[in-house]
Amino acid sequence: MAKHDDELEELRRIADGVPEGAPHAPAGRSRRGPKPSGRVSMATVAARAGVSGQTVSRVVNDSPRVDPATRERVEAAMAELGYRPHRAARALRTGRSMTIGVVAQTLATVGNSALLQAVAQSAEARGYALAVVTLGAAGRIGDAFDRLHDQGVDGAIVLNEASALARDADPAGLALVVVDAPADPRFTVIGTDHAAGARIATAHLLDRGAATVHHLAGPADSFAAAERERGWREELAARGARIPAPLRGDWSAGSGHALGGALAADPDVTAVFAANDQMALGVLRAFADAGRRIPEDVAVLGFDDIADAAQFRPPLTTIRQDFAALGERAVRILIDRVEGQDVSDPALLVPTLVARASA
Numbered sequence: 001m002a003k004h005d006d007e008l009e010e011l012r013r014i015a016d017g018v019p020e021g022a023p024h025a026p027a028g029r030s031r032r033g034p035k036p037s038g039r040v041s042m043a044t045v046a047a048r049a050g051v052s053g054q055t056v057s058r059v060v061n062d063s064p065r066v067d068p069a070t071r072e073r074v075e076a077a078m079a080e081l082g083y084r085p086h087r088a089a090r091a092l093r094t095g096r097s098m099t100i101g102v103v104a105q106t107l108a109t110v111g112n113s114a115l116l117q118a119v120a121q122s123a124e125a126r127g128y129a130l131a132v133v134t135l136g137a138a139g140r141i142g143d144a145f146d147r148l149h150d151q152g153v154d155g156a157i158v159l160n161e162a163s164a165l166a167r168d169a170d171p172a173g174l175a176l177v178v179v180d181a182p183a184d185p186r187f188t189v190i191g192t193d194h195a196a197g198a199r200i201a202t203a204h205l206l207d208r209g210a211a212t213v214h215h216l217a218g219p220a221d222s223f224a225a226a227e228r229e230r231g232w233r234e235e236l237a238a239r240g241a242r243i244p245a246p247l248r249g250d251w252s253a254g255s256g257h258a259l260g261g262a263l264a265a266d267p268d269v270t271a272v273f274a275a276n277d278q279m280a281l282g283v284l285r286a287f288a289d290a291g292r293r294i295p296e297d298v299a300v301l302g303f304d305d306i307a308d309a310a311q312f313r314p315p316l317t318t319i320r321q322d323f324a325a326l327g328e329r330a331v332r333i334l335i336d337r338v339e340g341q342d343v344s345d346p347a348l349l350v351p352t353l354v355a356r357a358s359a
Helices: 003-014 042-049 052-061 066-082 088-092 110-125 142-149 160-166 194-207 221-237 253-264 277-289 324-337
Strands: 099-104 129-134 155-158 176-178 186-189 216-217 271-274 299-304 317-320 352-354
Touching: 042 052, 042 066, 042 142, 052 066, 099 142, 099 324, 110 129, 110 160, 110 299, 110 324, 129 142, 142 155, 155 324, 176 324, 186 324, 194 216, 194 221, 194 271, 194 299, 194 317, 194 352, 216 221, 216 253, 216 277, 253 271, 253 277, 271 277
Parallel strands: 099 129, 099 155, 155 176, 176 186, 216 271, 271 299, 299 317
Antiparallel strands: 317 352
């Protein structure tokens, strides 16, 4: 117990910015130097910046009680020395673990992978670590929340395909930001305006002279897929165009190729809007297999603007989601909720058309 108490006291001293070598309280206890660990200490940063350890502690903990010039000097010293805040000590001071959770149905989809990368970068910039749980491993979203509670996270971000399940689970006081979901009073919802993006895509294909636009939709249980299908329907209806029955894929290029074969066999199909870029890739191959030229015979348009979209043959015209902005917004709003600030559901991010050679 004595060793445990000493370790806790050392953490508290670090959190409070007590310089290394200062006597331990209460007076009379034996003096104990820090164990060598290879870490840069607050005291070293303080000496380099010419400030007190308390000032360094305030900078680390984002205290407003530091003037901008001093904060800049301390942050420069941290960067120069490679200082990394002691997470356990910071947790003692703030009462927070400085860890946020991420819940995803799967990380196999390009969209979820891109969004997770954006969340990770934004969290790191704010000094937070990540704990990631996929529903394939957790089983149910309630189990995912329980696992995150056990890990002591400060809050969690629920990605895309898991968003529908969030409505059926009790977050049990866990602060949540949910990406792409209907409004819910229990958590903050952010996302892309998928319906607006689909309207932009459909209008672009109609403006190129197509009589109608066929749609390769995403999974039936996906909120984003449903919104993209809604936008496609609304734009066709607004323009007085026929609304063909959509085909439904599973986001994969394989499903796009399989369903694209049926589209390629119909000579009346001259424009296809695929609900994501991977399925669009499969559609491009299906039309090439059938000897139909892109874009001369058929225009094909995707959604997401994944990193390789410009490398498709032909380069894919698509709707760009700003995953970096979405991830930054999710992290910023979650931390605001954790810190007790008022948060309202922000406006959806409107995607943009990226015109290339396929449509």
